[in-house]
Amino acid sequence: MTSEKREPGAPKATGMRQGLATYGDAGFSLFLRKAFIKAGGYSDDALDRPIVGITNTFSDYNPCHGNVPDLIEAVKRGVMLAGALPMVFPTVSIHESFSHPTSMFLRNLMSIDTEEMIRAQPMDSVVLIGGCDKTLPAQLMAAASADRPAVVLPVGPMLVGHFKGEVLGACTDCRRLWGQYRAGTFSAEDIEKVSERLAPTKGTCMVMGTASTMGCIVETLGMGLPGSGSIPATHSDRLRVAEATGRLAAELAVKHGPKPSEIMTEGAFRNALVVLQAIGGSTNALVHLTAVARRLGIALSLEEFDLIGRKVPVLVDLKPSGDHYMEHFHWAGGNSRLMRELRNHLDERCPTISGRILKEVIDAAEMVPDQTVIRTPANPIKPTGGMAVLRGNLAPRGAVIKHAAASPNLLTHTGRAVVFDSLEDLAQRGDDPALDVEPDDILVLRNAGPKGAPGMPEAGSFPIPMKLARAGVKDMIRISDARMSGTAFGTIVLHVAPEAAVGGPLALVRTGDRISLDVPKRSLELLVGEAELEQRRKSWQPPAPPADSGRGYAGLFQKEVLQADQGVDFDFLGPARP
Numbered sequence: 001m002t003s004e005k006r007e008p009g010a011p012k013a014t015g016m017r018q019g020l021a022t023y024g025d026a027g028f029s030l031f032l033r034k035a036f037i038k039a040g041g042y043s044d045d046a047l048d049r050p051i052v053g054i055t056n057t058f059s060d061y062n063p064c065h066g067n068v069p070d071l072i073e074a075v076k077r078g079v080m081l082a083g084a085l086p087m088v089f090p091t092v093s094i095h096e097s098f099s100h101p102t103s104m105f106l107r108n109l110m111s112i113d114t115e116e117m118i119r120a121q122p123m124d125s126v127v128l129i130g131g132c133d134k135t136l137p138a139q140l141m142a143a144a145s146a147d148r149p150a151v152v153l154p155v156g157p158m159l160v161g162h163f164k165g166e167v168l169g170a171c172t173d174c175r176r177l178w179g180q181y182r183a184g185t186f187s188a189e190d191i192e193k194v195s196e197r198l199a200p201t202k203g204t205c206m207v208m209g210t211a212s213t214m215g216c217i218v219e220t221l222g223m224g225l226p227g228s229g230s231i232p233a234t235h236s237d238r239l240r241v242a243e244a245t246g247r248l249a250a251e252l253a254v255k256h257g258p259k260p261s262e263i264m265t266e267g268a269f270r271n272a273l274v275v276l277q278a279i280g281g282s283t284n285a286l287v288h289l290t291a292v293a294r295r296l297g298i299a300l301s302l303e304e305f306d307l308i309g310r311k312v313p314v315l316v317d318l319k320p321s322g323d324h325y326m327e328h329f330h331w332a333g334g335n336s337r338l339m340r341e342l343r344n345h346l347d348e349r350c351p352t353i354s355g356r357i358l359k360e361v362i363d364a365a366e367m368v369p370d371q372t373v374i375r376t377p378a379n380p381i382k383p384t385g386g387m388a389v390l391r392g393n394l395a396p397r398g399a400v401i402k403h404a405a406a407s408p409n410l411l412t413h414t415g416r417a418v419v420f421d422s423l424e425d426l427a428q429r430g431d432d433p434a435l436d437v438e439p440d441d442i443l444v445l446r447n448a449g450p451k452g453a454p455g456m457p458e459a460g461s462f463p464i465p466m467k468l469a470r471a472g473v474k475d476m477i478r479i480s481d482a483r484m485s486g487t488a489f490g491t492i493v494l495h496v497a498p499e500a501a502v503g504g505p506l507a508l509v510r511t512g513d514r515i516s517l518d519v520p521k522r523s524l525e526l527l528v529g530e531a532e533l534e535q536r537r538k539s540w541q542p543p544a545p546p547a548d549s550g551r552g553y554a555g556l557f558q559k560e561v562l563q564a565d566q567g568v569d570f571d572f573l574g575p576a577r578p
Contacts, residue, residue: 012256014050014124014256015047015048015049015050015051015085015122015124016030016033016034016037016047016048016051016122017030017122018122018124019119019120019121019122020033021033033122034047042085046085047085049083049084049085050083050084050085050124050125050250050253050254051084051085051086051087051122051123051124051253052075052079052084052085052086052087052123052124052125052126052127052246052249052250052253053087053088053089053117053118053121053123053125053126053127054072054075054076054079054086054087054088054089054126054127054129054246055088055089055090055091055114055117055126055127055128055129055130055139056068056072056088056089056090056091056129057090057091057092057093057129057130057135058072058093059093059095061093061095061098062093062094062095062098062132063095063199063202064095064096064131064132064155064158064202064203064204064205064211065093065095065129065130065131065132065135065155065202066202066203066233067155067156067202067203067233067234067238068129068155070239070242071129071153071155071238071239071242072088072129074239074240074242074243074246075127075129075153075242075243075245075246075249076088076246077243077246078242078243078244078245078246078247078248078249078250079246079247079249079250080246081243081246081247082246082247082250082251083250084124084249084250084253084254086246087121087122087123089117089121091110091113091114091117092106092109092110092113092114092138093135094106094107094110094132094133094134094135094138095132096132096133096134096458096485101453101454101455101457102453102455102456102457102458103132103133103134104134104450104455104456104457104458104483104568105454105455105456105557106134106455107134107137107138107141107568108138108141108557108561108568108569108570108573109553110134110135110138110139110142111137111138111139111141111142111145111573112142112573113142114128114138114139114142114146115141115142115145115146118142118143118146118148118150119146119148123148123253124148124149124252124253124254124256125148125149125150125151125249125250125252125253126143126146126148126149126150126151126249127150127151127152127153127245127246127249128140128142128143128150128151128152128153129153129155130152130153130154130155131154131155131156131203131204131211131215131233132155132204132211133204133209133210133211133214133284133485133486134210134288136152136154136211136214136215136217136218136288137214137288137291137292139152140152140218140221140223140260140264140288140292141291141292141295141569141573143223143260144260144261144264144292144295144296145295145573145576146260147259147260147261147576148259148260149249149252149253149255149256149257149258149259149260150223150252150259150260150353151223151224151225151245151248151249151252151353152218152223152224152228153224153225153228153241153242153245154204154211154214154215154218154224154228154229155202155203155204155233156203156204156215156228156230156231156232156233156234156235156238157203157204157205157206157211157212157215157230157232157233157325157326157327157330158170158199158200158201158202158203158204158205158206158232158233158234159200159201159203159206159232159233159234159327160200160206160325160327161197161198161199161200162197163190163193163194163197167325168194168197168198169198169205169206169207169319169325169487170198170199170205170206170207170487171198171205171207171209171485171487172207172209172319172320172487172488172489173194173198173207173319174194174198174487175461175485175487175488175489176489177190177191177194178191179463179464179469179474182463182466182469182470183469183470183472184470201232201233201234202233202234203232203233203234204233205487206325206326206327207318207319207320207325207326207486207487208279208280208281208282208316208318208319208320208321208326208486208487209282209485209486209487210282210284210285210288210485210486210487211486212229212230212318212326212486213276213279213281213282213284213285213486214229214282214285214288215228215229215230215335216229216230216275216276216279216281216335216338217229217272217275217276217281217285217288217289219334219335219336220268220271220272220274220275220335220339221263221264221268221269221271221272222263222264222268222350222351222352222353222354222358223260223263223264223352223353224245224353225241225244225245225248225353225354226334226335226336226354226361226364226365227241227330227334227335227336228241228245229334229335230326230329230330230334230335231330231334232326232327232330248353248354252353258351258353260296261296262351263351263352263353264292264293264296264298265350265351266298267347267349267350268347268350269289269292269293269298269300270304270308270347271346271347271350271358272289273286273289273300273304273305273308274308274312274342274345274346275335275338275339275342276289276305276385276386276387277305277308277309277312277314277385277386277387278312278313278314278315278316278338278341278342278385278386279314279315279316279318279338279386280314280316280318280320280321280322280381280382280386280402280404280405281386281387281486282402282485282486282487283387283400283402283483283484283486283494283495284458284483284485284486285486286300286305286387286400286495287483287495287564287567287568288567289567290565290566290567291566291567291568291569292567293567294566294567294569294574294575295569295573295574295575295576296575297574297575302389302398302565303389305387305389306387306388306389306522308345308385309384309385309386309387309388309389310384310385311345311384311385312342312345312384312385313377313380313381313382313383313384313385314380314381314382314384314385314386314404315338315341315342315374315375315376315377315380315381316329316338316373316374316375316381317372317373317374317375317381318373319487320405320486320487320488320489321381321382321386321402321404321405322381324373328373329373329374331368331371332368332371332372332373332374333365333366333367333368333371333374334365334366336361336362336364336365336366337365337366337367337368337374338374339358339361339362339365340362340365341374341375341376341377343359343362346358346362348362381404382404385404386402386403386404386405387400387401387402387403387404388400388401388403388519388522389522390493390517390519390522390523390524391522391523391524392523392524392525392526393505393525393526393533394479394496394505394506394509394515394524394525394526395493395496395497395505395506395524396497396498396504396505397497397498397563397565398495398497398564398565399479399493399494399495399496399497399524400493400494400495401491401492401493401494401519402484402492402494403491403519405488405489405490406475406489406490406491406492406519407474407475407490407491410475410476410477410491410517411491411517411518411519411520412517412518412519412520413440413442413477413516413517414514414515414516414517414527415440415441415442415477415514415515416438416440416441416442416511416512416513416514416515417441417442417444417509417510417511417512417513417514417515418435418436418437418441418442418443418444418511419444419446419509419510419511420443420444420445420446420462421446421447421543422445422446422447422448422452422543423445423447423448423453423457423459426445426459426462430462430463430465430466431463431465431466431467432465433466433467435465435467436511437465437467437468438468439468439471439473439476441476442476442477442478442479442515442517443462443464443465443476443477443478443479444478444479444480444506444509444515445459445460445462445478445479445480445481445482446480446481446499446500446501446506446507446509447481447499447500447501447507447543448460448480448481448482448499449481449482449496449497449499449500449501449502449504449563449564450499450561450562450563450564450568451499451501451502451558451561452481452499452500452501452502452543452546453482453546454546454549454554454557454558454561455557456481456482456483456564456568457482457483458482458483458484458485458488459480459482459483459484460478460480460482460483460484460488460492460493460494461478461484461485461488461489461490461492462478462480464476475490475491476490476491477491477492477493477515477517478490478491478492478493479493479496479506479515479517479524480492480493480494480496480506481494481495481496481497481499481500481501481504481506481564482494483495483564491517493517493524495564495565496524496564497563497564497565498563499563499564500543501542501543502542502563503537503540503542505526505533507540508526508528508533508536508537508540509526510536513526513527513528514526514527514528515527545558546558556570557570560572560573
């Protein structure tokens with residue numbers, strides 16, 4: 001991108017005068033820009049105002065973002081009420097269930113698209129509207145890299161569904177009921193009817209999955225207005241916070257700040273890690289936060305995250321770690337109310353995009369009498385945080401377990417490994433009645449990481465073999481270099497780094513090996529001697545690269561993608577340099 005040349009000390013170009021296309025004549029560039037934009041019927045008065053860009057992530061493939069058109073209109077209203085000019089522009093739209101091979105494969109593409117469109121087009125600030133799992137992370141990554149004044153507006157969670165008197169939530173209950181269907185205890189007719197009830201409105205999953213987790217994280221980082229992460233997608237308050245977001249974006253455009261780098265500080269990221277533990281949030285969020293922080297030159301420590309988890313309890317009674325849903329969390333006071341219970345663990349001096357420091361946001365939290373969704377530290381859902389970081393010879397650079405949603409009896413366990421070499425191998429053999437597997441075994445899936453799959457799919461909570469499920473087995477230890485949905489539950493070890501496809505220790509495991517998991521001791525060990533492992537290492541051959549990985553975006557992904565402990569970002573997308 002090139003822009004108007006200006007003399008040293010001259011004011012920075014703003015509005016329509018910034019980021020001019022290069023024709024060798026800046027005056028002609030501005031003349032041509034105005035000539036074309038006037039085809040839209042704009043007046044000179046409108047074109048002389050500060051510009052607020054608004055991302056449009058609506059798509060027919062993305063029902064989670066079905067309310068985006070309404071949110072855009074509300075944001076535009078707020079922008080115009082504050083005297084600025086709103087300009088809507090499209091970006092990549094990602095939906096978890098409509099992204100092959102996986103939405104994570106496309107997260108970095110969306111971040112590049114969003115960053116470059118912010119840079120390429122004239123805007124003094126930007127409103128980033130998103131929600132579905134990888135969208136908010138991609139937008140935060142883009143905001144960090146572009147570092148133009150930005151406000152994030154989540155689309156909000158959907159309302160709950162109902163079936164035969166039971167409250168349903170996507171997608172924790174979809175996994176639970178699908179498991180019952182596989183086990184033969186839930187009929188085909190009922191599973192078909194449930195498919196119509198699980199996601200009854202526009203919006204993101206209404207449990208504490210990745211979308212809801214990132215909504216809370218947006219608020220905690222200070223990048224969105226209070227309440228914006230939890231207001232139901234269909235509620236009128238969602239439109240009012242959209243209008244307020246537009247007003248705020250207009251103010252940022254006039255003031256030229258603050259910038260994302262001034263809001264997303266080291267203290268803000270540590271606050272986000274505290275809240276992530278306290279909400280029993282998605283394991284995905286740790287990868288995403290690592291990627292966003294890396295864009296700003298901030299390194300997140302897995303050890304510090306684990307230490308936070310030992311001190312900070314789970315306080316939010318939401319599925320999959322508890323019983324309730326996001327609408328209940330919101331009406332109990334939402335993220336601001338939660339942070340009131342965590343304030344001893346938070347840096348309350350951190351600034352927020354609203355102009356208030358975090359302490360002022362927390363002090364203004366709504367206090368709802370007799371609510372039970374947000375607990376106190378004296379009465380937690382779990383005595384420690386939702387996640388733990390594991391180390392050992394099987395995960396030298398770390399692995400993660402969401403022990404708040406695991407089976408307590410499996411958190412310390414030694415068992416025989418049953419290994420699946422790939423997702424295809426799992427699909428072919430996982431339900432084979434002849435599979436040699438017992439309930440006490442440990443299931444291992446490899447070559448499902450960033451490079452191996454590719455895209456590190458949400459396959460870590462892969463199903464229990466059919467013959468065991470139909471015998472009543474509801475949980476087994478599963479270990480992989482994949483991810484899992486934040487909506488999932490079970491004793492699942494994820495993000496094993498380095499992954500098998502690049503020669504990580506997971507590649508050396510053989511069926512019949514013994515593996516020891518000790519979550520209290522944060523240990524994950526392959527009980528095989530080093531001499532034997534060295535022999536296996538010498539004979540190891542990397543798997544064939546995924547199809548089409550020699551060209552285009554797939555080729556770029558294979559060349560540049562980093563490991564889970566580095567955020568699965570692209571190597572070349574490090575901190576922006578002057």
